[in-house]
Amino acid sequence: MTSIHVELSGLKKRFGDVTAVGGVDLAVPEGSFVTLLGPSGCGKTTTLRLIAGFYDPDEGEMRIGGRRINDLPPDQRNTAMVFQDFALFPHMTVFENIAYGLRMRGQPNAEISRRVEETARLLGLAGMERKWPLQLSGGQQQRVALARALIVEPEVLLLDEPLSNLDAKLRIRVRTEIRQIQQQLGKTTIYVTHDQEEALSISDTIAVMAAGRIVQVGTPYEVYYTPASRFVADFVGIANFVEGRVVRDGGAAGVEAGGAVLEMGTRDLRAGSAVLLAIRPEAVRLLEPGVSLEGKNVLRGVVTASSFMGSLARYWIEAMGTEWVVDVHMPVPRKLLAGEVVLQIPGERIHVLEQR
Amino acid sequence: MLVAVAALLVLFVLLPVIRVLSVPSAEHWLAYFQREAFVRATRNSLLMAVLSTSSAMAVGFLYAYAIVRADIPAKGLFRTVALLPLVSPPFVTGLATILLFGRRGLITHGLLGLTYNPYGWHGLWFAQTLSFFPIAYLGVAGVLRAISPSLELAAHNLGARRFAVFRTIAVPLATPGLASAALLVSIFILADFGNPMLLGGDFYVLATEAYLQVIGRYNMEMAAVLCTVLLVPALGFFLAQRYWVGARAYTTVTGRPTGLTPLRVSGPVRWILFAACLLVAMIVLSVYLVIAAGAFVQVWGVDWTFTLKNFQYTLFRQRDLYNSVRFGAMAGAITAVAATVTAYLTQRKSFPGRGALDFLTLLPVALPGTLVGIGFVLAFNQPPIELVGTATIIVAAMAVRTLPVGYRLSVASLHQIDTSIEWASRNLGASSLKTFARIMLPLLRYAFAGSFIYSFVKSINTLSAVVFLMTPGKVVASASILGLADHGYWSQATALAFSLIAVALLALGALRLVAGRRVQLFDL
Numbered sequence: 001m002t003s004i005h006v007e008l009s010g011l012k013k014r015f016g017d018v019t020a021v022g023g024v025d026l027a028v029p030e031g032s033f034v035t036l037l038g039p040s041g042c043g044k045t046t047t048l049r050l051i052a053g054f055y056d057p058d059e060g061e062m063r064i065g066g067r068r069i070n071d072l073p074p075d076q077r078n079t080a081m082v083f084q085d086f087a088l089f090p091h092m093t094v095f096e097n098i099a100y101g102l103r104m105r106g107q108p109n110a111e112i113s114r115r116v117e118e119t120a121r122l123l124g125l126a127g128m129e130r131k132w133p134l135q136l137s138g139g140q141q142q143r144v145a146l147a148r149a150l151i152v153e154p155e156v157l158l159l160d161e162p163l164s165n166l167d168a169k170l171r172i173r174v175r176t177e178i179r180q181i182q183q184q185l186g187k188t189t190i191y192v193t194h195d196q197e198e199a200l201s202i203s204d205t206i207a208v209m210a211a212g213r214i215v216q217v218g219t220p221y222e223v224y225y226t227p228a229s230r231f232v233a234d235f236v237g238i239a240n241f242v243e244g245r246v247v248r249d250g251g252a253a254g255v256e257a258g259g260a261v262l263e264m265g266t267r268d269l270r271a272g273s274a275v276l277l278a279i280r281p282e283a284v285r286l287l288e289p290g291v292s293l294e295g296k297n298v299l300r301g302v303v304t305a306s307s308f309m310g311s312l313a314r315y316w317i318e319a320m321g322t323e324w325v326v327d328v329h330m331p332v333p334r335k336l337l338a339g340e341v342v343l344q345i346p347g348e349r350i351h352v353l354e355q356r
Numbered sequence: 357m358l359v360a361v362a363a364l365l366v367l368f369v370l371l372p373v374i375r376v377l378s379v380p381s382a383e384h385w386l387a388y389f390q391r392e393a394f395v396r397a398t399r400n401s402l403l404m405a406v407l408s409t410s411s412a413m414a415v416g417f418l419y420a421y422a423i424v425r426a427d428i429p430a431k432g433l434f435r436t437v438a439l440l441p442l443v444s445p446p447f448v449t450g451l452a453t454i455l456l457f458g459r460r461g462l463i464t465h466g467l468l469g470l471t472y473n474p475y476g477w478h479g480l481w482f483a484q485t486l487s488f489f490p491i492a493y494l495g496v497a498g499v500l501r502a503i504s505p506s507l508e509l510a511a512h513n514l515g516a517r518r519f520a521v522f523r524t525i526a527v528p529l530a531t532p533g534l535a536s537a538a539l540l541v542s543i544f545i546l547a548d549f550g551n552p553m554l555l556g557g558d559f560y561v562l563a564t565e566a567y568l569q570v571i572g573r574y575n576m577e578m579a580a581v582l583c584t585v586l587l588v589p590a591l592g593f594f595l596a597q598r599y600w601v602g603a604r605a606y607t608t609v610t611g612r613p614t615g616l617t618p619l620r621v622s623g624p625v626r627w628i629l630f631a632a633c634l635l636v637a638m639i640v641l642s643v644y645l646v647i648a649a650g651a652f653v654q655v656w657g658v659d660w661t662f663t664l665k666n667f668q669y670t671l672f673r674q675r676d677l678y679n680s681v682r683f684g685a686m687a688g689a690i691t692a693v694a695a696t697v698t699a700y701l702t703q704r705k706s707f708p709g710r711g712a713l714d715f716l717t718l719l720p721v722a723l724p725g726t727l728v729g730i731g732f733v734l735a736f737n738q739p740p741i742e743l744v745g746t747a748t749i750i751v752a753a754m755a756v757r758t759l760p761v762g763y764r765l766s767v768a769s770l771h772q773i774d775t776s777i778e779w780a781s782r783n784l785g786a787s788s789l790k791t792f793a794r795i796m797l798p799l800l801r802y803a804f805a806g807s808f809i810y811s812f813v814k815s816i817n818t819l820s821a822v823v824f825l826m827t828p829g830k831v832v833a834s835a836s837i838l839g840l841a842d843h844g845y846w847s848q849a850t851a852l853a854f855s856l857i858a859v860a861l862l863a864l865g866a867l868r869l870v871a872g873r874r875v876q877l878f879d880l
Contacts, residue, residue: 052513054617074512087510091528100524101514152514 005030005188006051006156011060013046020046022212023060028156028205031186033179037199038209039235044192047209048158051190052079064155075104080149081158085165086141088133094120094144095129101152119151122181139170146178150185157182159191163198175202196236200224208232230276230353239278240324246273246355255350258320263296264347269355276354281327283349286315287342297345306336319343358707361698365716367741368756372731373587373723379734380581388581397565398585401546404477404561405589408484409492409542413534415485415636416492416541422629423493424500426621429630437637438490440644443860445817445834446487447550448853451841452643453483454554455650455850460657462646475557483551486640488541495537499530505618518622539593546590547724549820550834554841562586563726563820570824576734583727594722647857650850657846666851670833677855680816680833683747687754688812694755695762695807696800700792703770704778721760725820728753733824745827753825754815761814762807765875769803770796806875809867813860 006028013021021043028034036044049055051062053074062069069077080101088097095116102112120126123143133141142162149157159178163171179202182189193199199206200220208216208223208231216228227233230241244257246269253267255275262277269275287298301319313331317324326343388394419438423431441449457464457474464472474482503526511521549563556564566582569575621629654661670677695717701707702714720728732753736743743749773796781791797804819834826835833856840849867875 052509054509054513073517074509075515075517077513078515079513081510081513083506083510085504085506087504087506089507089511089525089529100511100516104511104515104517104520148510148514 003030004028005032005065006190007061007063008047008051009061009063011047011050011062012058013043013050013055014058019212021050021057024209024212024214026207026214026217028188028190031188032204033182033189033191033202034205034207035191035193035199035203036207036209037193037196037236040194042209043212044194044209045160048081048160048190048192051077051156052081052158053077078152078155079158080152080154081160082142082145082149082162084161086133086145086162088141088144088148090133092133093129094125094131094133094136097133097144098125098129098147098151100148105152115151119147122150123147138166139174142166142174146181150181150187155188157187157189159189161193162191163193163195171198178202200236206236208236210235225280226351227278227353230278233278233351233353238281238325240281240284240322241353242277242279242320242322244275244277246271246275258322260299260320262345262347262350264350264352267352269352274356275352278351278353279345279349281314281325282312282329283346284324284326285344285346286317286326286328286337287344288337289340289342295344297347299343299345301341301343303338303341306338308336315341317341317343357697358701358705361694361701362709362713364694365698365713368752369716369719369723372728372735373719375734376580376583376587376727376731380577380584384577384581387578388585393560394565394582397560397562397582400477400559401561401563401586402589404480404484404552405542405546407477407481408488408545409538411481411485412489412492412541412545413496413538415489416494416537417496417534418629418632419489419493419636420496420500421621422633424497425618426626426629428626428633430634434633434637437640438493440490440640440857441487442490442494443813443817443864444644444857445550445819445837445853446484446548447554447819447834447838448647448857449487449643450480450483450551450554451837451849451853452646453479454841455646455656455846456642462657473557475555475559477559479557480551480555480559483555484545484548486643487548487551488544489636491544492537492541495540496530496534499533499537500526502533503529503618508619512619518619521619536597539597543590543593543722546586547726547820549726549823550838553838563724566726566730567823570730570733576730579726579730580734583724583730586724587722587727590722590724594719598718644857647850647853650846651854652851653847655847656850666847667855669848670852670855674831674836675829676831676833676836677852677859679830680856681859683751683754683832684812684815686747686751687758687815688808688810690751690755691758691762691811692804692808694759695766696797696804699763699766699770700796700800703767704775717763718760720756723757725757725818726824728757729821729824732821744825745830747830750822750825750830750832753821754818755811757818757821758811758814761810765806765810765877766800766803769800773799802871802874805867805871806877809863810877812863816856816859 004027008024008026011021011024012019024043024047036047038044046055050057053072057070089100092100098116098119099112102115116129120129123146125140125143125147128136128140133144136144145162163175166174175198191202203220205217206220206223207214210231216223216232223232223236227236233239242257244255244262246253247256247261248254249269249271251266253264253269254261255264255277299319301317301324303315304318304323305316307314308331311329313328313336315326315328315337317326324343419434422428423434453474454461456462457472457479461472507529508521508525511525516524547563549567552559552561552564553567562582562585566579569579569582650656651666652662652664653659654663698713698717702710732749733744735741736749778791778795781795782788786794817834819838822832823835826832833852837849837852837856840852
């Protein structure tokens, strides 16, 4: 069990009448990569800025390595941040940008040169030290921002939507690199994004935020497959929601919805209670029309729209009185289904969101 | 349209400059270098520019830093106070300086019982600092606002203490912008005529010396020489601004609003800044209170009883104020139209000589008023174009002097209108002219109103150019204030100055009513 490195408890921040952060508790283990994920205005960036010291919290405590940092000014927290707009100093070369933190710490010139060179090499910036930030591409600027933050060996590395100014392809490459470097250095990292795919791909732990609070903390798998609420299921990926009533509990649980009964195997359900189910689009199997309706959870549906997206085909299907989104991976070449289709929903892939 | 604009610019901007440059002969230049008075006036001009620019920049920087970066109370008051010198004639400060510190001065004579003589370089320095610090303030505030807050926060986050952030980030990033603001201020101070006239005493500068040559000796050639000397540094600063500073300015605007608040100054610094702002604001306010007080008393320094009789003279017996308003309104209308059309041409059309047109439109910024006045006399005093003695020449001079700012307003406004809006109109079947009339003009209406009001306010305050162009019956208020003050009619002078400031403020109020906060003439 690794020790807790960054700890937030009861953190609150209001701006005028607006509560930006309304009581956040979070424990970040040493060396782990935690992502604050949520829609804009959920308080994730404010939380990050509270940790960096750009805002003062109204309530609550922040600790790094067990030490309370609430009253430390930003320059003494050692929480280097990578800004959304990179915030590279336009009047300094790449070298001076990277060296900045060490200069502020009064390091000798020889030491600075050695460490800048080392960090530039780590981030693939060797040979660019004499350039000016505006001469670099977006991806290179990003690396300079990361190098500038890493070189001061921060207690915790903060990243505020660092990829949002990069184009789509570069974003995927850079996020993989950020993750590799983070694992290589074992640096405790807090990352903020509104992009669920980014969060799933990069994190050890995701903290999903909504309206100033953390609504679920878990591994990417947990957050994706066992979302804690309808909000999380909807925000992280796409989900089909089905409202129903438990007709059988115990070893062969069944939920009646839209005139059909979904068999769900062994579940902790109470007969008679109302439930909300979530089913991921890729969990549903799509069969050719005319397949016999034998077997469990087989439904008849009608394709209302379809869209070919390369590695997958997405269908919108009317079934059980509701619209389903179904993804078919490795779609058959030159053939999109239309009209009547048959769906099959594996019982074990149905997630129970709520039970009343 | 293009031909008309180009012809007017050549006629009213280029021709007067060429006349000033070409009229003097070699012997006039020889006289310039040999006569000690001229050499001294040149030295005085430069000395005053250096002194007053430094002090105005220092005050402007303090003021801007406090307002942009410190959580101080009464920011609204400070902003309004800085607006006053911008919308009133610069020589109002000189007038108030005399009333406060002069032989019958309220402070020196009335309170302290001293006999202090404010006439000379020190009084002038004081007045110029007060008159022109708001221009420095505007420039510096713009520069400070353009520094992305995340840069300073990034430095702080990487371990730089507040002062280190200021030293390593704010100062180097602001330097090109500060240099540019200082150049602009120095152009204004070099060219100013009213204050040296009122307060200079025997401290003659180029602008006042040139005036003496014209009015006292009818020596237009010698005056043209002095104007040329005055033009050299002003034009140098203008070109430096355009080609050197402009190219070096760091673009730190990243486009994405980050929602970050800039790093604020700490407690004690904040109160020091507040105290400094308060002191400056009090001094500026006292200038305007003195003007107001002077307007309503019988005889300044002698009989303090309240009276309205001073206004009787200024408002009803003389046509000066009426002339100012009439000429100013005409100049405003011309500037607004010319600025809008020229900006549209240079920003949206491509034609040979576009850069030259842009240059000619902005050039009057660098032309000292004295040069414009003398140049107009030289260019339009004989056939084929004989305008001296008409109202047209006064209005034209006013319009030329305010054209650059109106043009800049229109250019800025055009930059906000995406080219695709115009393409959409053309794409849907509207001709180029129809697109301009139906799409661009309505979108530019606030910039148009802004140019009009700016030009009006500056035109009713201008002095240095029109003083050469007036003839009996066409005297404007600014000149007559100077004349009244020169002869010691303080009450009438202040009453007229008070009325002029009131008209300017009314015009600004009208603009606010029409355009709300959409046009910022003075980006406070």
